[in-house]
Amino acid sequence: MYAITGITGQVGGVVARTLLTHGAAVRAVARDPQKLDAWATNGCDTALADITDANALARAFSGTDGVFILLPPAFDPSPDFAEARAAIAAIRTALITARPARVVALSTIGADSDRPNLLGQLRLMEAALSDTGLPVTCLRAAWFIENAAWDVADARAGTIKSYLQPLDRPVAMVSVEDVGTTAAALLTEAHDGVRIVELEGPARVSPNDLAQAFATALGHPVNAQIVDRQTWEGLFRAQGMRNPQPRMQMLDGFNDGWIDFPAGRARKGAVTLEQAVKAMI
Numbered sequence: 001m002y003a004i005t006g007i008t009g010q011v012g013g014v015v016a017r018t019l020l021t022h023g024a025a026v027r028a029v030a031r032d033p034q035k036l037d038a039w040a041t042n043g044c045d046t047a048l049a050d051i052t053d054a055n056a057l058a059r060a061f062s063g064t065d066g067v068f069i070l071l072p073p074a075f076d077p078s079p080d081f082a083e084a085r086a087a088i089a090a091i092r093t094a095l096i097t098a099r100p101a102r103v104v105a106l107s108t109i110g111a112d113s114d115r116p117n118l119l120g121q122l123r124l125m126e127a128a129l130s131d132t133g134l135p136v137t138c139l140r141a142a143w144f145i146e147n148a149a150w151d152v153a154d155a156r157a158g159t160i161k162s163y164l165q166p167l168d169r170p171v172a173m174v175s176v177e178d179v180g181t182t183a184a185a186l187l188t189e190a191h192d193g194v195r196i197v198e199l200e201g202p203a204r205v206s207p208n209d210l211a212q213a214f215a216t217a218l219g220h221p222v223n224a225q226i227v228d229r230q231t232w233e234g235l236f237r238a239q240g241m242r243n244p245q246p247r248m249q250m251l252d253g254f255n256d257g258w259i260d261f262p263a264g265r266a267r268k269g270a271v272t273l274e275q276a277v278k279a280m281i
């Protein structure tokens with residue numbers, strides 16, 4: 001039995017569907033009873049738990065061969081990352097109580113950097129899970145290609161806006177499909193101690209590559225256009241963000257190269273940019 005948090009989201013959904021396809025038993029862990037019903041219909045065991053509820057999580061994780069941990073994304077966090085800290089504390093307590101056979105936690109490219117930025121939330125998670133005494137895999141995924149789902153409307157209009165810059169600089173990216181299938185495989189692998197697995201797609205992707213992939217999928221020209229760094233804070237605040245600094249620091253990290261995988265070290269997924277963009281369209 002594998003307990004999957006974040007199962008109603010992108011990666012958790014792929015993890016669960018992959019395990020079910022291979023005949024494994026899955027316990028869906030979610031905070032919304034109606035969403036759990038859908039997974040029960042798919043043949044899953046279910047457990048109702050908010051990610052900050054250590055007791056409910058411990059019940060959800062008990063008696064399992066593996067647990068998939070997904071820290072809910074927080075793009076506009078409190079300055080001290082209070083939301084992530086509360087979730088991480090509950091997850092850690094629940095894992096130590098339930099003692100599943102192994103844990104796969106979704107982490108990120110850049111979790112190795114101690115420079116302040118949004119991804120520091122997952123760095124905190126890695127640190128908290130590193131001394132539970134359980135076999136733990138931190139799966140550090142590259143930038144999700146599916147982040148470009150936000151750009152589909154702009155692509156249809158012919159110009160996507162890019163915070164990644166310069167426009168011809170390739171960035172490590174990966175499809176959520178590859179992240180989910182890799183996590184499912186890792187959940188079934190016996191190992192000791194704590195290990196880090198880095199994952200990117202079959203090829204690096206520049207904003208120009210992304211525009212070209214949209215052009216191919218849509219059948220008309222699509223260009224990428226830089227969003228001037230000077231305008232970011234005003235734009236993010238206009239979108240309702242209260243604390244845009246960590247997100248800006250993260251984007252700076254990708255653009256300046258201090259958020260990256262060392263060349264040649266990451267595992268490679270199979271889903272191409274073109275396949276992922278076609279699926280988004």
Ligand SMILES: NC(=O)c1ccc[n+]([C@@H]2O[C@H](COP(=O)([O-])OP(=O)(O)OC[C@H]3O[C@@H](n4cnc5c(N)ncnc54)[C@H](OP(=O)(O)O)[C@@H]3O)[C@@H](O)[C@H]2O)c1
Binds near residue numbers: 050141
């Ligand atoms: N985007 C990237 O480029 C990237 C790259 C590397 C790593 N990551 C990491 O990947 C993760 C996001 O994965 P994703 O895209 O699959 O997420 P997603 O599709 O946004 O799904 C988020 C999941 O978290 C659940 N959730 C949110 N708040 C919760 C709570 N209080 N209690 C229980 N469950 C809760 C959601 O459940 P509901 O359906 O109830 O809302 C949903 O299942 C983040 O940790 C992010 O840092 C992202």
